[in-house]
Amino acid sequence: MAIARKVRHGEFFMGRLSNGADLLEEITGICKKENIRLGRVEALGAVKKACLAYYDQHNHEYNYFTLDQHLEITNLTGNISIKDGGPIVHAHITLADESGKAFGGHLAAGTMVFACELVIQVFDGPGFERGFDQDTGLPLWSMPD
Numbered sequence: 001m002a003i004a005r006k007v008r009h010g011e012f013f014m015g016r017l018s019n020g021a022d023l024l025e026e027i028t029g030i031c032k033k034e035n036i037r038l039g040r041v042e043a044l045g046a047v048k049k050a051c052l053a054y055y056d057q058h059n060h061e062y063n064y065f066t067l068d069q070h071l072e073i074t075n076l077t078g079n080i081s082i083k084d085g086g087p088i089v090h091a092h093i094t095l096a097d098e099s100g101k102a103f104g105g106h107l108a109a110g111t112m113v114f115a116c117e118l119v120i121q122v123f124d125g126p127g128f129e130r131g132f133d134q135d136t137g138l139p140l141w142s143m144p145d
């Protein structure tokens with residue numbers, strides 16, 4: 001059964017990330033610093049290398065892979081919720097090489113920023129907390145009625 005809750009839009013944060021930073025860790029760091037517990041994020045820019053994952057739906061595990069090349073971030077879309085008491089950023093990313101060929105997947109730690117501009121929108125609403133989901137093996141949102 002679908003679970004959806006009404007949220008209210010809050011403040012926006014707009015900024016850029018540091019050359020050489022870990023993309024996922026730096027976005028998570030902004031959320032911790034600004035106490036953002038619910039929201040969404042979008043970004044564009046470029047990376048020096050990327051670490052992504054593909055979720056194997058049969059074996060219930062992430063398969064990680066590295067793209068050791070310079071790539072454009074053509075899109076990063078993600079959300080911010082709570083896991084183990086702190087903010088967690090779940091983001092997917094599409095990257096393009098010099099010929100325009102695209103790669104994509106679940107953003108993992110180890111993706112190194114060249115330049116990145118991002119917008120975070122904060123939401124006010126019920127807590128979206130991640131907990132283990134038996135059916136998928138994933139830490140999905142569980143919300144009280």
Ligand code: ZN
Nearest residue numbers: 090091092106
């Ligand atoms: Zn994902």
